[in-house]
Amino acid sequence: MLQVLTAGALLLSPAQALADFSPSLATESVNATIEAVSGLSTVLAEQNGEVERNSRRHEVFFDMNVDGQSQGRILVELFDDVPIGSRRFMDLAEGHEGISYQLSKVDAIAPTYIRVSELPRLSYSASDTATIAGGDTVEQLEVELQDARHAHDKQGLVSLIVKDSRPRQVKERLVAYQGKLVTVQEQQGSIPNGSGFVITTAAAPDLDATNLVVGRVVGGMDVVEAISQLPSVKANTGSPFFKVAKLAGDKRADVAEKGFGRPFRRVVIAQAGFTGFVALEIEREQTNQHSCHLARSKCRAYCRTIGTIALVFRSLKFDQGLCCGVG
Numbered sequence: 374m375l376q377v378l379t380a381g382a383l384l385l386s387p388a389q390a391l392a393d394f395s396p397s398l399a400t401e402s403v404n405a406t407i408e409a410v411s412g413l414s415t416v417l418a419e420q421n422g423e424v425e426r427n428s429r430r431h432e433v434f435f436d437m438n439v440d441g442q443s444q445g446r447i448l449v450e451l452f453d454d455v456p457i458g459s460r461r462f463m464d465l466a467e468g469h470e471g472i473s474y475q476l477s478k479v480d481a482i483a484p485t486y487i488r489v490s491e492l493p494r495l496s497y498s499a500s501d502t503a504t505i506a507g508g509d510t511v512e513q514l515e516v517e518l519q520d521a522r523h524a525h526d527k528q529g530l531v532s533l534i535v536k537d538s539r540p541r542q543v544k545e546r547l548v549a550y551q552g553k554l555v556t557v558q559e560q561q562g563s564i565p566n567g568s569g570f571v572i573t574t575a576a577a578p579d580l581d582a583t584n585l586v587v588g589r590v591v592g593g594m595d596v597v598e599a600i601s602q603l604p605s606v607k608a609n610t611g612s613p614f615f616k617v618a619k620l621a622g623d624k625r626a627d628v629a630e631k632g633f634g635r636p637f638r639r640v641v642i643a644q645a646g647f648t649g650f651v652a653l654e655i656e657r658e659q660t661n662q663h664s665c666h667l668a669r670s671k672c673r674a675y676c677r678t679i680g681t682i683a684l685v686f687r688s689l690k691f692d693q694g695l696c697c698g699v700g
Contacts, residue, residue: 430450430451430452430453431450431451431459431463431647431649432448432449432450432451432591432647432648432649433448433449433451433462433463433466433467433588433645433646433647433648434446434447434448434449434466434644434645434646434647434648435447435449435466435474435642435644435645436642436643436644436645437596437600437640437641437642437643438639438640438641438642438643439600439603439638439639439640440638440639441639443643444596444599444600444640445593445595445596445599446592446593446596447572447590447592447593447594447596447597448590448591448592448593448648449462449466449531449588449589449590449591450588450589450590450591451463451587451588452522452523452586452587452588452589454522455517455522455523455585455586455587456506456517457506457507457513457514457516457517458506458507458514458517458533458585458587459587459588460506460507461505461506461507461514461533461567461568461587462531462533462570462587462588463506463647464505464506465492465505465568465645466645466646466647467645467646467647468645468646469504469505470496470497470504470505471497472492472494472495472496472497472503472505473645474489474492474642474645475642475643475644475645476641476642476643477489477490477492477641477642478490478639478640478641478642479600479636479640479641480635480636481605481633481634481635481636482600482601482603482605482634482635482636483634484574484575485573485574485575485576485577485579486571486572486573486574486575486577486580486601487571487572487574487597487600487601488534488569488570488571488634489569489570489571489572489642490569491534491565491566491567491568491569492566492568492569495509495566495568496509507567509566510566510567511535511536511564511565511566511567514533514535514567514585515535515536517585518535518536518584518585521581521585521586522586523586524578524581524586525573525576525577525578525579525580525581525584525586526576526578527573527575527576528573528574528575528576528594529572529573529589529590529594529597530572530573530586530588530589530590531570531571531572531573531586531587531588531589531590532570532571532573532580532584532585532586532587533567533568533569533570533584533585533587534565534567534569534570534571534583534584535565535567535583535584535585536564536565536582536583536584537564537565537583538579538580538583545557545558570584570587571584572590572597574597574598574601600636600640603636603637603638603640604636604637604638605634605635605636605637606632606633606634606635606637607633608633608634609629609633610630610633615629615630
């Protein structure tokens with residue numbers, strides 16, 4: 374008896390099909406084939422839709438110099454599920470309205486990351502209002518940090534510094550108020566402006582509370598590792614002199630702490646910019662080629678199935694009084 378034919382089924386010759394022909398089973402075969410082809414179309418559409426969604430990602434580059442000598446290029450792919458942070462990072466890499474990472478320095482080398490210093494200002498406009506994504510403050514970045522989609526769980530992750538990892542000291546001072554001297558408390562130092570960033574060289578879970586991951590290195594990780602191996606100022610936090618000065622609120626201890634990890638060589642972003650979708654277009658082309666190969670292979674099997682059924686129907690259309698519309 375002729376069974377319902379699928380792409381992987383053993384196909385019968387027309388003669389064998391004629392010998393065991395059953396109109397009802399043949400009709401079921403046609404319906405099953407049409408349903409299978411429709412299912413394939415749905416799968417391919419979903420795959421293409423996924424590629425389209427991925428194509429929203431952007432890629433930026435940093436050309437690094439060490440003591441004036443080219444060290445190589447770092448390519449960073451930005452995540453599309455961190456919209457404000459990723460767009461802000463891209464704006465600064467592109468040099469939106471003259472505000473750029475170009476000539477920014479690597480100011481710290483830690484065991485698990487390298488750090489690029491934040492920009493001194495985020496706008497050169499007459500109103501002094503930043504037009505980059507997120508604006509002048511880190512409020513929108515803090516919202517994304519609270520709902521962080523990515524953790525610092527491997528090397529090659531790029532994250533914006535949203536909060537200071539060191540607690541800001543509170544100091545008292547006397548001010549004149551309504552003809553009297555009153556004591557007020559104020560925090561020392563400044564808060565991050567959301568432009569400084571780090572690139573991890575290993576898992577760094579301690580950064581999850583302060584940094585917003587916005588992308589990953591897709592090229593030039595060897596450049597990052599070479600920079601991370603440069604000699605830098607040792608973090609001398611275990612020194613009894615440093616501990617006493619820190620407890621006493623000595624400003625010299627704060628200055629020394631800010632210098633921990635600073636490289637002895639001048640490491641600078643010589644050029645920065647937007648590269649576009651080059652890497653993603655290659656990935657998209659490879660995905661489409663795979664999908665087309667899959668489609669051709671399956672459709673050839675389906676067409677052989679339909680062809681066999683069509684021969685059976687064509688031969689028996691008049692003898693059986695059957696009109697199926699195939700052929």
